[in-house]
Amino acid sequence: MKSRIIALPYYVWMVIFTLVPLILVGIFAFTDSETGAFTVSNLLEISKYLPTLLRSVLYAVVTTVVCLILGFPAAYIISRLPEEKQSTVLMLLMLPMWINFILRTYAWMNILDANGFINQILMFFGLKPIKMLNTSAAVILGMIYNNLPFMILPLYSIMTKIDKSVIEAAQDLGCSDSNVIRKVIIPLAIPGISTGITMVFVPSVSTFIISRMLSGSTIGLIGDLIEQEFLGLNYDPYVGSALSLVLMVIVLVIIGIFNQFGGEDAVV
Amino acid sequence: MEKIISLRNAVVDYDGDTVLKGISLDIADKQFVTLLGPSGCGKTTTLRIIGGFLQMNSGELYFDGKMINDLPAYKRNINTVFQKYALFPHLNVYENIAFGLRLKKMKESEIKENVMEMLRMVNLSGYERRSINSLSGGQQQRVGIARALVNKPRVLLLDEPLGALDLKLRKEMQIELKKIQKRLGITFIYVTHDQEEALTMSDTVVVMNHGEIQQIGTPEDIYNEPVNAFVADFIGESNIIDGVMRADYFVEIGGVVFECEDAGFGTDKLVDVVIRPEDIKVVAPCKEAIVGVVKDVIFKGVHFEILVETDDFLWKIHSTKSQQIGARIGMSLQPNDIHIMHKLIE
Known part of the structure; x- marks a missing residue:
């Protein structure tokens, strides 16, 4: 009974800021913008945004896969460092996250720009500058950069729980280093992998601003589209709500799939 | 006996501390060898090498005469x-046991046969589908x-494998391990800090301290003929007292000269004398015995532990007969109960 009273503020918070907005999104998504009657036309209208939606999912998948490929060995290496060094490396990893991500993305604009840092170096050595900014690669790079720590941290936290003697036992029984990773580390890290994938995929699929900044507004993602439906030129909260709803369903389905693998340690 | 493992001048430094100070050790094939010593003595380090x-x-490090310093663990x-x-x-239990065999790409039918046989041997038949977390220690x-x-x-290397088990289970497992070792004819190298465990199970005991080997011998040797005060003190309870070698085969302890079995220490030389509490015979006070006053008597189940005070030492006696506290008694020693050792130079 007492714990319920303590939890009350959270319930109120959740109702006001989570449940009510969700219901509103649901209502708007099925409401005709002129008559206010029930309609599915908003959802049907989304079909014209299908390429954007698919592109968003594709970019998010690429981001997640690359983050996993980069993050897994990084997390493993950090988890095997002496303890004092672990905290230093983790600190370095977290440090950029204290700076607003828009600022960090601006930094990337400067680095990748036609006259930016990399191209100046190339030109210094007499090489031709490369067009990097305003490409899909730049957008994905920005997404990877911003999301990588969210892959490394859950992987790291699960890997520190793997007892050194379990790894030694595997070697003792005939595992080469690659077999140790395949047969012991990866199976034991699955809850972390599942959490990491969720924590990277969900923000990636709904990301906005990054794509606009790094593609010079040439590549639209679903997040940018939703923003425009509410705040931008294409003001139409009804279609925006429908888009949000579809995105939410996609995310929920994917989280649901990964929780199947994640066991009790997974998020959500 | 054929050597299976030889360690030559093994030195290990860790953060500036020398954990192993150049130890050399031969281990005979099919033997049960125990590395015994207090924590930090280097026994686990030796095992990990x-x-x-x-x-x-x-x-x-030699295995079967071949140097294997650079052979990784998984190839040994x-x-x-x-x-x-x-x-x-x-x-699960089955897959844990099958782990090594799967890496060897053994046929599934053979794996099953081997795993089932092992489960029978360790009395866990029927547990193959159980999850590890559902098992007791x-x-x-x-x-x-x-x-x-x-x-x-x-x-087979065993690193204090019974340390986390309760006393009764530990005793059972000691006997079981010894049986398994005899049946399979595999060399066991067993690390423990429990001297009783070492004496019960081993063919050979290697006593270590401060990264050095103190003594290698059979359990009887180690117990009856400890080479120095450390071994004597570590293996079982003992009275370690200063003595003076008056001549070969004669040692003075507590002002009384006893006949002993040791020689070659020189004349009037200060030595350590080790006497096991169960070897001291209580007699009436006389010239041929060390005389002291009973300070305390503790009932220990099988025997009484009697503490006797003399001028410069508190003696411990194990006897099935109790004594009156405050009584003056004599302590008599037989030549083969007196173990003379060089003073440890610290």
Whole structure:
């Protein structure tokens, strides 16, 4: 009974800021913008945004896969460092996250720009500058950069729980280093992998601003589209709500799939 | 006896501390060898060198006459039973035991046969589908033993494998391990700090302290003929008292000259004398015995522990007969109960 009273503020918070907005999104998504009657036309209208939606999912998948490929060995290496060094490396990893991500993305604009840092170096050595900014690669790079720590941290936290003697036992029984990773580390890290994938995929699929900044507004993602439906030129909260709803369903389905693998340690 | 493992001048430094000070050790095939010593004596370090988990700063390790310093752990014909079991939590009992065999690409039918046989041997038949976390400590350690032995290693390393078990279970497992070792004819190298465990199970005991080997011998040798005060003190209870060698075969203890079996220490030389509490005979006070006053009597079940005070020493006697506190008694010693040792130079 007492714990319920303590939890009350959270319930109120959740109702006001989570449940009510969700219901509103649901209502708007099925409401005709002129008559206010029930309609599915908003959802049907989304079909014209299908390429954007698919592109968003594709970019998010690429981001997640690359983050996993980069993050897994990084997390493993950090988890095997002496303890004092672990905290230093983790600190370095977290440090950029204290700076607003828009600022960090601006930094990337400067680095990748036609006259930016990399191209100046190339030109210094007499090489031709490369067009990097305003490409899909730049957008994905920005997404990877911003999301990588969210892959490394859950992987790291699960890997520190793997007892050194379990790894030694595997070697003792005939595992080469690659077999140790395949047969012991990866199976034991699955809850972390599942959490990491969720924590990277969900923000990636709904990301906005990054794509606009790094593609010079040439590549639209679903997040940018939703923003425009509410705040931008294409003001139409009804279609925006429908888009949000579809995105939410996609995310929920994917989280649901990964929780199947994640066991009790997974998020959500 | 044929040597299976030889360690030559093994030196290990760790953060500026010398953990092993150049030890050399031969281990005979099919023997039960125990590395015994207090924590930090280097026994686990020695085991980890043999297992391939630790590189020596200098020294050589031979297996069957071949140097294996640089052979990685997974290529050694040696398996380990770990202190905290180190079972794979993502695999069930069957898959834990089958782990090594699968890596060897053994046929599924053979794997099954081997795993089932091992489960029978460690009395865990019927547990193959159980998850590791549902097992008790003793059962987990049996799985650990089966997982190592199923690979039919030439040498099995055991790092305080019974340390986490309660006394009764530990005693049972000691007898079981000894049986398994005899039946399979595998060399066991067993690390423990429990002297009783070492004496019960071993063919050979290696007593270590401060990164050095103090004594190597059979349990009887180590117990009856400790080479120095450390070994005497570590192996069982003992009275370690200053004595003076008056001549060969004669030692003065507590002002009384006793006949003994040791010679070659020189004349009027200060020595350590070790006397086991159960070897002291209580007699009436007389010239031929050390006389003291009974300070305390403690009932220990099988025997009484009697503490006797003399001018410069508090003696411990184990006897089935109790004594009156405050009584003056004599302590008589037979020549073969007196163990003379050089003073340890610290």
